[in-house]
Amino acid sequence: MLRHTRPQQVKANQEFGTVSYVGPAKSFSPYVSVIRYGDGGFSETRFENGASPVIPPPTEHSVTWVRVVGVHDIAVIKAVGETIDMPSMLMEDVADTTQRPKYEEFGDAMFMVLKILDMGTSRDSLTAEQVSIAMDGSSVFTFQENAANVWDTYLDRLRKGRHLGKSDPHYLMLALLDVIVDRYMLTLGKLGDKAEEMEEELFEIQTEETLSMFYDLKRETAYLRKYIWPLREVLQSLSHKKHSKKVSDYAKSYLREIVDHVKTVVETVDTLNQIATSMIDVYSSVAAMRMNMVMKVLTVVGTIFIPLTFITSLYGMNFENMPELKWRWGYFLVLGFMLALSLGMLAWFRKKKWL
């Protein structure tokens, strides 16, 4: 379930500028991976158990990627953040896993907070994980809580010595963003499949579970708008702003491609939200129509038999003086009358198009 309606509550009344972790309590030890590649090949150093990360000075033809895994240890965020003079307010955002996606700049550096969406194999658990990315002219810094495998494929490619020629930090940042947006696409693809499966339930037997699924789709797409909209802003501001001078042409066309994908994602969320609303409406209409059918059956049966039963009940009375009871063909006359009556009513129902 994707429920992050409420903004953070822990930090209220706290002094401004204090860096503190907001999120579920964690106990594993965070680590910092310092990756460098370029003309000098690929190297990777891991600093664990609170060891202070050593970030080598930037060189012209190499890119440094500082990857912080585990944002619940504030000391690690501070140690890394201070190497690029990151303001304490942004460190606060890194540590606060309920922060909304945002884009900011400090000094020459760009900083952004993003959400990674995932949909479990069980298909009913949409989860959101937060990552923060900072980039000054020479290095990229990423902060995430879990050692999730989101960037593993890309990291493997770097390890195998590919992309070494493209030693451009903008390109690295875009590659990392591309992976995130592809995740959105994958997740929305699964959600779209789920919506198509749900469509097939529209005219099946109605259950509250199905209705609940429609409601969940509606709610989830409402929340997704909240997550995706700022991502779009972030990327567009990246395209048009003063930073665009620093971005290489190759990276620029890459960026345009990603912006394009984000537009697709936004449109898909909107369409799914609209579809969910329509499904709830149509489900109600189906319920009303089926009710009609049920009621018609009861009405036809009732309307035919209730008068007949009255007649039979009439001649079940025990009055001493009931002349019809003694007629020789009384019983058969009554039977005939009842037959005629029911045929007449059937004809009337047929005329009314209830049968």
Add this chain to the structure above:
Amino acid sequence: MLRHTRPQQVKANQEFGTVSYVGPAKSFSPYVSVIRYGDGGFSETRFENGASPVIPPPTEHSVTWVRVVGVHDIAVIKAVGETIDMPSMLMEDVADTTQRPKYEEFGDAMFMVLKILDMGTSRDSLTAEQVSIAMDGSSVFTFQENAANVWDTYLDRLRKGRHLGKSDPHYLMLALLDVIVDRYMLTLGKLGDKAEEMEEELFEIQTEETLSMFYDLKRETAYLRKYIWPLREVLQSLSHKKHSKKVSDYAKSYLREIVDHVKTVVETVDTLNQIATSMIDVYSSVAAMRMNMVMKVLTVVGTIFIPLTFITSLYGMNFENMPELKWRWGYFLVLGFMLALSLGMLAWFRKKKWL
């Protein structure tokens, strides 16, 4: 059914810039048609079975149209794309038949991805096919998966030597776009006819099939917005941007005409979407009103006969001491009372306006 909610899934985690075909698996062999017309008359050369297409150098008074049919063979796209230095990312878009409509520029060339709508003869199958169009100052390149007959009429006209005088690549491109927009109009015309037919079902016997048709119209117009909106943007950017300098005056007024048609298409989709919503609402209201009528019949019949049956049942009891049973006119008194009671209730119903 028009279901493309989900963005492409195949390409996730794939290296950026790789050209690969995304769409249903295909086996026919793609071909490239090189068409040239102008002062030197009309010529058409076809390169099949992987033969490398030879594109003649542009001349002042002729237009070249390179037509690629079959985008599942990546080699062909690359061979053609490289002759105009098309970036690999755009080749990727050409090969990806789930790409959203878009407009981009590279070097001096314009590039766009569009969808061709079609509604089968069976009237319930709305299909969308993708075409990509690129134009540098002298040639037009089109890429499509099927050798669909969308441009055949126009091609025949060229073959017959008409339009030879208008050897202007902008004009050729606009003529190709015009055919696409006319297809939208035709398809929406059919959809509008379908909507009018559906309107006639509104007050007929209610079936879940009809409701399902309303829902389909709603969903299809929701998807159509997604397809048409970017087309509008593409054409408007074409009108107002720097390219307008290169576009000849005659082509410009042609372009305005097409933009005008696209506006009509967008308005028509919006109106149809609104109409579909209203039809679902009204169908529910009709269901409620009919239910009311059915219930009134049951209530009138029940309310009249249930008390009467009680009375007859009362005198069907076998108590030894029931004085009324022995009265000479008891039976007829009861009959009279029941007649009065039912007349009274009929009058009450009439006052309540249920009859």
Add this chain to the structure above:
Amino acid sequence: MLRHTRPQQVKANQEFGTVSYVGPAKSFSPYVSVIRYGDGGFSETRFENGASPVIPPPTEHSVTWVRVVGVHDIAVIKAVGETIDMPSMLMEDVADTTQRPKYEEFGDAMFMVLKILDMGTSRDSLTAEQVSIAMDGSSVFTFQENAANVWDTYLDRLRKGRHLGKSDPHYLMLALLDVIVDRYMLTLGKLGDKAEEMEEELFEIQTEETLSMFYDLKRETAYLRKYIWPLREVLQSLSHKKHSKKVSDYAKSYLREIVDHVKTVVETVDTLNQIATSMIDVYSSVAAMRMNMVMKVLTVVGTIFIPLTFITSLYGMNFENMPELKWRWGYFLVLGFMLALSLGMLAWFRKKKWL
């Protein structure tokens, strides 16, 4: 009924720039009226049966109004259009009676396509007729299919020699537009009256005809938005654009007045559309409430008499050993019990506020 959802279908796959009539087949012979007034008084010449219209050269102190009645004869449109170098595409718009309202300029001339609304006396037939108006600096050209009396009152006024002093083509054009907008107002006034009449049906006996009327109002206002919106754009572009230099001050304040009227028309359409939606919603609510009332009656009658009938039926059984049947006051005891039971249930219903 106002049904023009679908854009024109006839012209698809037709060569661009071909002037052809789109609309119901017509057989009467079109004619051209050339009206001139100003310092030299008023003159009117009529060219019929294909006679080529002779349009006198403009003079300083007179205005020429060329009035084409019947746009199904393409030759006539061409003959007139060519005198002001009207592009063939605009002639195409004139002949296509399904063209959406639009505003364009060519050379020094202004051109617009408009719709005239009318609501028949029967009050359920909203019809739309197309007129096109072109104006260069000295003459006004109007094209319409029917010799409808829309401008007859104004023409009579001209014939009587009034307005001769105001020999200004802008003023003439505005006077013609004013008549059209006044028609919109009249028609919407009738539609508003109809809506008020319909409101009185809201709490009357529900019929599907009434619901159908609400739906028609909703649909008609949806279509009207489509017609009126571009008219608004047209007039506003007329106010603010480069043409405003040529428009005389007197004509300008006239134009502002018309723009003001169009705003009123747009607001009225929006309000009517919103009112129609509310009426459908309220009608459904009324149906639900009435159903409730009907069901309560059935439930009260059923709930009281079904148990009573059970009791009487119980003592109607023919078991040999049923001691109560032999009690002297058995019958009266049962009668008393049933009376007490029904009074109790009535009290319960009253407490539940069902009675």
Add this chain to the structure above:
Amino acid sequence: MLRHTRPQQVKANQEFGTVSYVGPAKSFSPYVSVIRYGDGGFSETRFENGASPVIPPPTEHSVTWVRVVGVHDIAVIKAVGETIDMPSMLMEDVADTTQRPKYEEFGDAMFMVLKILDMGTSRDSLTAEQVSIAMDGSSVFTFQENAANVWDTYLDRLRKGRHLGKSDPHYLMLALLDVIVDRYMLTLGKLGDKAEEMEEELFEIQTEETLSMFYDLKRETAYLRKYIWPLREVLQSLSHKKHSKKVSDYAKSYLREIVDHVKTVVETVDTLNQIATSMIDVYSSVAAMRMNMVMKVLTVVGTIFIPLTFITSLYGMNFENMPELKWRWGYFLVLGFMLALSLGMLAWFRKKKWL
């Protein structure tokens, strides 16, 4: 009832620029009050029975307020309007009590048409009266149909010699506008109270009168938007336009205050409209829920007694060979079985949570 959906109908096909009164027929004699105050103290002259009003020339330190009461006498409007060269089209607006609120300028003067809202004591009659205000640099002209007491309090204050120092026509105009906006606030306050009272009806016994009240609130707020929106535009254009140079600083901050109040009014109308929609929706839901409860009672009673009555009816049959009838304890066995059956069904209903 506030029903002004339809724009004026009377004036259609009338010659442009003709001043004529549009509104209910009136017979009282209009009058003109010329009020002057400032350094020379306060003076008030009344011109009745068609006497031509004499408007004294402006002086530096005094303000003139020309107050026309009764706009159905065109002669009076003309006599006053011509003293400030008011265009005949604006006089037309003054006389047309169905004119929408608007703001215009002529020469150095400002002109506006406004609506005064009022809600009678009976709380169900929302009425709208039109006033027009014109101001050149030295005098304020007001036109209204009724000698309504809207400005009486302010006029009394002037009579008592207060505000004499502020001999600024802008300030006078703003004071008059302030009174109008305060009226809107008062009226919306009453409407808000009515809405709160109506909220208390939401979960009471449902009547069509209550539903009708919700619908009226919805419709009235729809119409109110139409009235208030232009007022907002008028005031904002007053703040930002070229006139702002002429407006004194004190008057400017007064104007901002009024703009602020108008914003509050607009927001209040929007909120009330949204609340009305929600009330109609919730009322329908309540109807559905109550229906459910009613149906459950009928279903429980029916489902328990219908089978029991079948059993008793079974043993009421008169077959000669029915062995059970002769059993000694047959009657008691049947009674026991029926007791067990009904207890079982009650348990089932309890499990289903219907009881």
Add this chain to the structure above:
Amino acid sequence: MLRHTRPQQVKANQEFGTVSYVGPAKSFSPYVSVIRYGDGGFSETRFENGASPVIPPPTEHSVTWVRVVGVHDIAVIKAVGETIDMPSMLMEDVADTTQRPKYEEFGDAMFMVLKILDMGTSRDSLTAEQVSIAMDGSSVFTFQENAANVWDTYLDRLRKGRHLGKSDPHYLMLALLDVIVDRYMLTLGKLGDKAEEMEEELFEIQTEETLSMFYDLKRETAYLRKYIWPLREVLQSLSHKKHSKKVSDYAKSYLREIVDHVKTVVETVDTLNQIATSMIDVYSSVAAMRMNMVMKVLTVVGTIFIPLTFITSLYGMNFENMPELKWRWGYFLVLGFMLALSLGMLAWFRKKKWL
């Protein structure tokens, strides 16, 4: 309950510029606290019982916070307001506790009216309190009705000598705003929790109390939009306007943080409003589906037993000549027929998927 739909009513027809208290009648004595901190340490002086507050002249390295508690004593507001030449209209806003949030400037000072939201412990009482803040270059003035503890935590921090170094009035103002926005977040967090609790009621037993809760959420979020929207405008105008020159860099990044929080608040309110609408819709659908289930039970029971009861009733008639009654196996034949009939109907219902 949050009900402030109606704008103030008391002030209508009152003279402009009169400062008067609008709100519930109060009797406690207001006081003014003059707080100064900076290089010279912290000092706090309290002026009670109408004592005229003495505000020390500003010095370079200290900040003065004048805190007025109790806005129902107009004299106090005037005494304080006049020390910074606050216009009487703004004093009016301070005293009027129904004023909408607004931002204005006078001289060099900034002035704003804000609402503080709170949700009581009982979770169903959302309350709004008004505060006004004014700041010239050296001092901050706050006005509030209740000595609420909203700023107590921050004041304690100042008392303890913290923040002394940051003797910047902009920073102080932002710190006060931050506390207010954090309150919004806290309150919305509680409202979000309430919404999640309410979601769990969606598929439980339906009660009018639950529906009423959904309606309240809808209404409250409608009102909240009204409160929060202007706050957003206020803060954004603060970021972008000419004042930004005076705001220190540290304060600026603080401001951006607060703007960011306000965006989160607005998005949260919108999402909650949308969720509330969906919950009302789904609740109606659930009601319809449950009705269906109830009706099916009644219909199945009725449809099976009504014909059976007719048959038994038939043989309960007392006609003398009813041959079947004398058949030896008549009774058993009828029993068998009835068994077959009911099994048949059960099979039919199963086929219809009603069982």
